[in-house]
Amino acid sequence: MAKSPEVAHPVKAFGWAASNPSGVLSPFNFSRRATGDKDVRFKVLYCGICHSDLHMVKNQWGVTAYPVVPGHEIVGVVTEVGSKVQKFKVGNKVGVGCLVGSCRNCESCGNNLENYCPRQILTYGFPYIDGTITYGGYSDHMVADEHFVVHWPDNLPLDSGAPLLCAGITTYSPLRYYGLDKPGMHIGVVGLGGLGHVAVKFAKAFGVKVTVISTSPNKQDEAVKNLGADSFLVSHDPNQMKAAMGTLDGIIDTVSAVHPILPLLNLLKSHGKIIMVGVPEKPLELPVFPLIMGRKVVAGSCIGGLKETQEMLDFAAKHNIKADVEIISMDYVNTAMERLEKADVRYRFVLDVANTLKSV
Numbered sequence: 513m514a515k516s517p518e519v520a521h522p523v524k525a526f527g528w529a530a531s532n533p534s535g536v537l538s539p540f541n542f543s544r545r546a547t548g549d550k551d552v553r554f555k556v557l558y559c560g561i562c563h564s565d566l567h568m569v570k571n572q573w574g575v576t577a578y579p580v581v582p583g584h585e586i587v588g589v590v591t592e593v594g595s596k597v598q599k600f601k602v603g604n605k606v607g608v609g610c611l612v613g614s615c616r617n618c619e620s621c622g623n624n625l626e627n628y629c630p631r632q633i634l635t636y637g638f639p640y641i642d643g644t645i646t647y648g649g650y651s652d653h654m655v656a657d658e659h660f661v662v663h664w665p666d667n668l669p670l671d672s673g674a675p676l677l678c679a680g681i682t683t684y685s686p687l688r689y690y691g692l693d694k695p696g697m698h699i700g701v702v703g704l705g706g707l708g709h710v711a712v713k714f715a716k717a718f719g720v721k722v723t724v725i726s727t728s729p730n731k732q733d734e735a736v737k738n739l740g741a742d743s744f745l746v747s748h749d750p751n752q753m754k755a756a757m758g759t760l761d762g763i764i765d766t767v768s769a770v771h772p773i774l775p776l777l778n779l780l781k782s783h784g785k786i787i788m789v790g791v792p793e794k795p796l797e798l799p800v801f802p803l804i805m806g807r808k809v810v811a812g813s814c815i816g817g818l819k820e821t822q823e824m825l826d827f828a829a830k831h832n833i834k835a836d837v838e839i840i841s842m843d844y845v846n847t848a849m850e851r852l853e854k855a856d857v858r859y860r861f862v863l864d865v866a867n868t869l870k871s872v
């Protein structure tokens with residue numbers, strides 16, 4: 513039976529929440545559960561702002577339960593561990609991404625794919641096993657079962673590394689799973705935002721040639737010079753798109769809004785794959801002819817399991833991969849959301865929670 517909120521959640525917490533589909537966030541007092549046997553409690557230091565947070569605070573997917581405290585790119589330092597915790601000690605640097613629970617019993621969980629567990633529990637806005645609602649990392653502290661907590665590699669910066677917990681794993685996982693990680697391959701990355709720019713970095717680290725496909729010609733210089741992309745295509749330039757037809761082994765599509773995929777399918781070689789990771793609020797149109805003519809694949813991918821998330825972080829630390837970030841204070845969050853909506857960020861906002869979150 514679900515415990516009453518007071519019993520289940522005796523520890524005071526403080527963060528910023530949206531309370532209606534305007535998406536405007538404001539200071540919010542709430543509480544979290546006591547540290548259970550297998551729980552890790554940590555002080556939040558930094559939290560990235562994912563476009564999913566924006567979709568959620570505005571209820572663009574129609575699933576938001578208000579009030580919602582967003583944030584699933586959370587790094588911090590452990591302050592307390594339960595008596596049965598094995599992997600962590602007080603003082604360890606840790607991270608929590610999009611998941612804080614799953615059944616631990618199904619085929620997906622058995623294969624370290626908690627991200628495909630039908631009973632997965634997301635880090636915020638989701639019913640937890642005690643019947644309460646989860647709250648994310650735009651807050652002073654977190655508590656999570658140690659299975660859903662990852663070790664932070666020593667040489668990975670906390671602030672610019674935080675976005676790897678969602679943007680990083682969401683692009684690393686499909687590059688690996690769909691075999692788009694072989695040196696000499698040529699892939700496209702569509703949408704040069706939070707996810708897209710780290711997709712470029714991981715693909716380059718795998719030895720893959722990368723073309724960025726974007727609506728914004730003004731991102732070209734930066735994509736090539738700073739992010740290491742090999743080439744750049746302006747998606748609304750028909751001449752450029754025509755010249756590049758049939759050249760790509762795969763595409764990672766990170767676009768957050770409805771967009772045509774026919775021009776992207778045309779860029780693929782035969783047997784090429786387009787992997788959808790962006791989540792537009794409405795369905796996309798799927799033209800079938802260009803699919804069958806070339807045995808092409810349209811596929812999807814959702815974050816990654818905990819084992820792969822740790823592997824991705826360790827890989828990033830080894831190859832010096834981090835996000836390009838704009839560090840902001842908590843009271844800038846609403847402006848940041850407005851700017852994110854206009855794609856006015858290079859390339860991820862990260863909240864400096866520990867230094868700027870003030871209780872009221």
Ligand SMILES: NC(=O)c1ccc[n+]([C@@H]2O[C@H](COP(=O)([O-])OP(=O)(O)OC[C@H]3O[C@@H](n4cnc5c(N)ncnc54)[C@H](O)[C@@H]3O)[C@@H](O)[C@H]2O)c1
Pocket residue numbers: 561562563564565567678679682702703704705706707708727766767768769770771788789790791792813814815852855859
């Ligand atoms: N599959 C997953 O597990 C997963 C994980 C995280 C985020 N997401 C989703 O991925 C998407 C991208 O997230 P992000 O944080 O990188 O967002 P972002 O806003 O940082 O980047 C999105 C990019 O898409 C571009 N874009 C927007 N509308 C466009 C249009 N109509 N045509 C072409 N380009 C357009 C923007 O310019 C921007 O560069 C979001 O929908 C988010 O919810 C999915």
Ligand SMILES: [Zn+2]
Pocket residue numbers: 562563564565584610678679
């Ligand atoms: Zn995310």
Ligand SMILES: [Zn+2]
Pocket residue numbers: 614615616617618619620621622626629630631
């Ligand atoms: Zn499961």
